Amino acid sequence: MRSTYGTTTAIRVGDTVSVLSGKDAGKRGTVERLVAPGKVVVTGINIAKKHQKPRQKMNAGSQTPTVDKGGILEIATPFDLAKVAVVCPKCDRPVRIKSTRAADGEKRRLCGRCSTEFPRKVVAK
């Protein structure tokens, strides 16, 4: 796992984000991946249609090949991190994130509007 993505962001995999600009402006999705440098893949956002022949392929980070049936695939493609903002579950709108360090030394992410602490996402391994 790479620790840096070429940019600093408070956005984490699993966050619900809102798209601020571009063709998907106003849509919401879940962060699937952070991509260097400064890009993000969000479920259902920035969909590209790809015309694919049937084939087997190896996925990065996976030992088992997947079989693509081919046809027209709709793939979420990376786009600029600056175009998304995390949605606060309490405010129900895109917010900036405040970062603080709690007494135990752990970093916490707070909503920039209401200071609600964002729940820590447990990403399945």
Ligand SMILES: [Zn+2]
């Ligand atoms: Zn909030």
